[in-house]
Amino acid sequence: MAKKKDLFEEFNPLEGKVYQILDKDGKVVGDEPKLSEEQLKDMYFYMLYTRVSDEKAVNMQRQGRMLTYAPVSGQEALHVGSALALEKDDWVVPAFRENGVFLVKGLDLHKIYLYWKGNEEGALIPEGMNILPVTIPVASQTLHGVGIGWAQALKGEKAATVTYFGDGATSEGEFHEAMNFAAVFKANIVFICNNNQYAISVPVEKQTASKTLAQKAIAYEMPGIKVDGNDVLAMYSITKYALERARSGKGPSMIEGYTYRIGYHTTADDPTKYRDQKEVDEWKTKDPITRFREYLKGKKIWTEKYEEEVQKKVKEMVSNEVKIAESSTKPPIKAYFEHTYAEMYPYLEEQLTEMSACEEEKEDTE
Amino acid sequence: MTEMHMVQALNSALDNLMKEDDSVIVLGEDVGVDGGVFRVTDGLLDKYGEKRVFDTPLAEAGIVGTSIGLAIKGFKPVAEMQFMGFVLPAMQQIISHAARMRNRSRGRYTCPLVVRMPCQGGVKALEHHSESTEVFFAHTPGLKVIMPSTPYDAKGLLISAINDPDPVIFLEPKKLYRSIKQEVPEEAYEIPIGKASVLVEGDDITMISWGSMMRPTISAAEKLAKEGVNPEVIDLRTISPLDHDTIIESIKKTGRCVIVHEAARTGGMGAEIMARINERAFYSLEAPMKRVTGYDIVIPLPMGEDCYFPDAKRVYSGAKEVLGA
Numbered sequence: 001m002a003k004k005k006d007l008f009e010e011f012n013p014l015e016g017k018v019y020q021i022l023d024k025d026g027k028v029v030g031d032e033p034k035l036s037e038e039q040l041k042d043m044y045f046y047m048l049y050t051r052v053s054d055e056k057a058v059n060m061q062r063q064g065r066m067l068t069y070a071p072v073s074g075q076e077a078l079h080v081g082s083a084l085a086l087e088k089d090d091w092v093v094p095a096f097r098e099n100g101v102f103l104v105k106g107l108d109l110h111k112i113y114l115y116w117k118g119n120e121e122g123a124l125i126p127e128g129m130n131i132l133p134v135t136i137p138v139a140s141q142t143l144h145g146v147g148i149g150w151a152q153a154l155k156g157e158k159a160a161t162v163t164y165f166g167d168g169a170t171s172e173g174e175f176h177e178a179m180n181f182a183a184v185f186k187a188n189i190v191f192i193c194n195n196n197q198y199a200i201s202v203p204v205e206k207q208t209a210s211k212t213l214a215q216k217a218i219a220y221e222m223p224g225i226k227v228d229g230n231d232v233l234a235m236y237s238i239t240k241y242a243l244e245r246a247r248s249g250k251g252p253s254m255i256e257g258y259t260y261r262i263g264y265h266t267t268a269d270d271p272t273k274y275r276d277q278k279e280v281d282e283w284k285t286k287d288p289i290t291r292f293r294e295y296l297k298g299k300k301i302w303t304e305k306y307e308e309e310v311q312k313k314v315k316e317m318v319s320n321e322v323k324i325a326e327s328s329t330k331p332p333i334k335a336y337f338e339h340t341y342a343e344m345y346p347y348l349e350e351q352l353t354e355m356s357a358c359e360e361e362k363e364d365t366e
Numbered sequence: 367m368t369e370m371h372m373v374q375a376l377n378s379a380l381d382n383l384m385k386e387d388d389s390v391i392v393l394g395e396d397v398g399v400d401g402g403v404f405r406v407t408d409g410l411l412d413k414y415g416e417k418r419v420f421d422t423p424l425a426e427a428g429i430v431g432t433s434i435g436l437a438i439k440g441f442k443p444v445a446e447m448q449f450m451g452f453v454l455p456a457m458q459q460i461i462s463h464a465a466r467m468r469n470r471s472r473g474r475y476t477c478p479l480v481v482r483m484p485c486q487g488g489v490k491a492l493e494h495h496s497e498s499t500e501v502f503f504a505h506t507p508g509l510k511v512i513m514p515s516t517p518y519d520a521k522g523l524l525i526s527a528i529n530d531p532d533p534v535i536f537l538e539p540k541k542l543y544r545s546i547k548q549e550v551p552e553e554a555y556e557i558p559i560g561k562a563s564v565l566v567e568g569d570d571i572t573m574i575s576w577g578s579m580m581r582p583t584i585s586a587a588e589k590l591a592k593e594g595v596n597p598e599v600i601d602l603r604t605i606s607p608l609d610h611d612t613i614i615e616s617i618k619k620t621g622r623c624v625i626v627h628e629a630a631r632t633g634g635m636g637a638e639i640m641a642r643i644n645e646r647a648f649y650s651l652e653a654p655m656k657r658v659t660g661y662d663i664v665i666p667l668p669m670g671e672d673c674y675f676p677d678a679k680r681v682y683s684g685a686k687e688v689l690g691a
Contacts, residue, residue, distance in 0.1 A: 120469070120472055123470050123471055123472065124471060124474055125474050127474070132471070133475075135463075137463075140427075140431065140462060140463060142431075143427065143430075143431025143435065143459065144431060144432075144435040144438065146431070146432050146435060147431065147433060147434055147435015147436040148436075149435070150432060150435065151435065151439030151440065152439070154417060173427065173455070174428075174431060174458070177423070177425040177427050177428035177431065178428065178431070180423050180425065180428065181423060181425070184422075184423055185420070335472065336469065339472055339473050340469055340508055341468070341508065341510075341532050342468070342476070342530075342531040342532055345560060346611075347607060348607075
């Protein structure tokens with residue numbers, strides 16, 4: 001029997017290779033994963049759900065119904081593809097642009113909205129859902145992922161952890177400490193870099209002199225691979241491969257998903273200041289959803305009727321979740337004090353009374 | 367009971383808890399084969415093996431950051447920072463994550479971890495080896511901060527810290543590591559976090575300190591006692607949450623107060639203690655309060671450090687000033 005191909009060896013980033021299954025027109029150029037029609041439809045659904053809910057969030061922000069928000073448009077394949085490769089016992093440690101991952105993991109959309117509307121209840125992950133809340137300080141979360149993956153290795157669990165971060169994060173010391181710890185202690189972890197090519201205004205070429213981000217893994221004696229991040233099948237397959245490797249005790253690996261941030265860094269950003277519209281338009285032709293739609297058409301899974309149905313479903317879901325988010329009340333002041341320590345100490349109790357008086361006063365004047 | 371110095375007492379605490387609870391693990395730079403540069407973790411690797419005691423790469427953010435993940439996944443990590451002056455790369459992990467995880471996840475995720483580190487100076491150490499920056503931590507909601515001054519307290523407090531459900535910063539005055547011995551039980555016992563200790567009862571002046579500054583404070587108190595003054599001496603033991611009840615009770619009795627700390631004066635814990643006294647016992651004061659502290663300069667290298675650290679003479683003069691006012 002022929003030895004199973006090692007994808008990491010086959011697509012060595014130092015040789016300029018990029019792993020891809022669907023090209024930009026949705027044509028199959030690699031080994032397709034064996035997925036049922038149901039699973040393929042899930043991929044399409046979650047990408048669309050992520051896109052539509054994202055556009056809604058940006059609109060709401062423009063209408064003053066949402067605070068500063070980090071859009072994810074154009075990066076849906078990277079998040080949805082990789083997240084669909086997770087098993088229930090696997091863990092996820094996100095940065096702040098992983099809406100698609102949260103949705104695949106089963107977090108209600110209104111929770112995501114609540115977080116970005118400034119309500120901690122949005123960061124309360126339900127029991128049994130192994131995902132940490134959004135992390136804002138860049139790269140710092142990768143170490144938590146390694147800690148969890150290390151714990152999985154120590155306990156001999158057949159489970160692994162995925163941590164997400166951006167291209168800018170690869171410049172932070174904590175990213176390098178995380179990669180090094182992961183390799184030294186053979187943690188059950190997969191590093192997924194969302195290389196959307198900009199850290200706010202700084203392009204990845206100014207971020208690093210390395211030709212790829214994936215090659216950084218090699219210095220840590222860890223396999224790294226550059227993947228077409230707009231190819232949902234490639235993201236799914238490589239993540240599944242890397243997770244299986246990690247679960248079976250073969251150690252960490254790094255996936256660089258090469259994609260593009262179509263929208264703003266956050267709604268407080270003006271990308272026209274640092275990049276050309278032509279570049280954005282060019283990347284729009286590589287859209288992950290359009291590409292996958294073409295693929296589904298070819299497989300006779302996609303029809304006009306299906307599109308109508310799924311669009312309708314997604315829009316209804318988004319509108320319901322908006323309603324839930326917008327009808328949510330402010331978190332009670334008590335909650336901040338109760339969750340500062342396992343047990344509130346007396347000086348905090350006094351301060352709770354003080355802050356609660358302000359809340360009561362405000363209610364009276366409303 | 368065995369006579370132990372602080373290093374042995376801390377080692378005994380770790381040994382007790384590692385024996386009874388498999389989830390307690392130790393990690394840090396040189397904590398394994400070498401047993402830690404001060405030998406606090408000596409022998410633990412041999413006893414508990416390399417799946418419980420980890421010599422990590424030399425990276426402080428890495429040590430604390432991975433400890434957070436390990437804690438979330440059910441371990442009780444006891445992480446060592448080699449010196450307080452080297453904890454700075456880990457501050458983002460301590461402040462932005464360990465301290466906040468419980469609140470920001472609304473209680474779903476917690477960080478029951480201990481970050482131990484040798485602190486303070488007075489041992490003629492190299493640059494960056496004599497820091498007293500306990501307020502960095504005390505200022506951060508979500509952390510508990512401990513600094514013992516005796517072997518007995520060190521053991522009981524470390525056991526409480528490891529058993530505590532929240533992240534604890536455990537500061538070990540390196541000057542006291544081997545300089546005093548005390549009878550310490552071999553078995554595990556707890557000393558409550560958040561409880562100061564009244565070492566000497568008196569009603570003329572309250573003298574408050576912690577860590578290695580307890581010794582000059584006690585010496586000064588002894589000198590005052592010989593002169594017929596009755597000082598009350600308080601060892602904070604826990605820096606945060608601050609046990610102000612014990613302090614206020616004492617001030618109500620004495621009406622006078624001197625606070626001694628090694629850290630720089632501005633924004634030091636002395637300021638916080640004075641503020642609490644001001645809030646709660648202002649009308650009991652009979653004289654302005656006094657701080658005897660390090661100065662607002664970079665801690666001098668050893669040739670100049672003698673005059674920087676408060677000594678018994680400075681504490682005594684400070685107390686006399688308050689008593690004479």
